[in-house]
Amino acid sequence: MRRIGILGAGAWGTALAVVAREAGREVVLWTRRKSLARSIVETGRNPDYLNGVALGPRIAATADPAEAAGADALLLAVPAQAVRKTCALLAPHLAPSVPVAVCAKGIERESAKTMSEVAGEALPGNPAAILSGPTFAAEVARGQPAAVTLACRDIEIAEALAGALATPSFRPYHSDDVAGAEIGGAVKNVLAIACGIVEGRGLGENARAALITRGLAEMTRLARARGGRAETMMGLAGLGDLTLTCASRTSRNYSYGVALGAGLPAESGAVVEGVATSAAAVRLAGRHGVEMPIAEAVAAILHDGTEIDAAIAGLLARPRRAEA
Secondary structure (H helix, E strand, O other): OOEEEEEOOOHHHHHHHHHHHHOOOEEEEEOOOHHHHHHHHHHOEEOOOEEEEEOOOOEEEEOOHHHHHOOOEEEEOOOHHHHHHHHHHHHHHOOOOOOEEEOOOOEOOOOOOEHHHHHHHHOOOOOEEEEEOOOOHHHHHOOOOEEEEEEEOOHHHHHHHHHHHOOOOEEEEEEOOHHHHHHHHHHHHHHHHHHHHHHHHOOOHHHHHHHHHHHHHHHHHHHHHOOOOHHHHOOHHHHHHHHHHOOOOOOHHHHHHHHHHHOOOOOOHHHOHHHHHHHHHHHHHHHHOOOOHHHHHHHHHHHOOOOHHHHHHHHHOOOOOOOO
């Protein structure tokens, strides 16, 4: 995997380009915007998304999907709701068997399908992998320590991808638990919105700790129903990512929830992965007969017009039972 193609020149895609370059790979970074590709090539920076981070001359940028598709492995760092469309752009140019690692954390709104399912349908000849874990793009781009899960059903491909991206400060752990990795990454965004609402409402640290703990139980139930493993939920793609995004305003999902809870104008939900994923996760859980009351409450607030206080009261009024 000498050459890595990265689809999406936002903050996360740009940070992954820096990682791949530091790992000694040739890197080509794709963006839809020709002007941004030209600016990255000419200045060695991406001020639109990672201002102050020098990318260096070894990162190529292009608006031609064919150029990115010619790599030995691809990282899809576009938003979750754009993964299917991006795969369709790649399909005419992508050789069979080239691994495609989805780095977006979400569930498709219309179909309630996970990212590996979406990639598998759009690119059936290419092994799908999931890269997930507790990462803020700016810290990764600055070379601060971070660790992630890189999951593929073919464990040899997972190991190869992890090795291709490993640096002294970026540590990928390989896994074959795709279902666990992608459910953890997707559902934690919904729970981060819930924790933000708790912060915005001034409900206290006790409430947030309870939400994180019971939210982890919801994530685990859904992951196991999908064939994932409970131990994956205790790892980087589960508990690790959950604790990061449920307590920091650097998290877009958490900040969005804080604004909602405080009754302040919130960032557009179109760029907050947990908004679309909340309803999709509830639908997916319903297919498997999995109970997810916190996710249901968030979806009701965001999509059904349920008042925040009424949703909170509903959660607190649930019948008491043994903790499991």
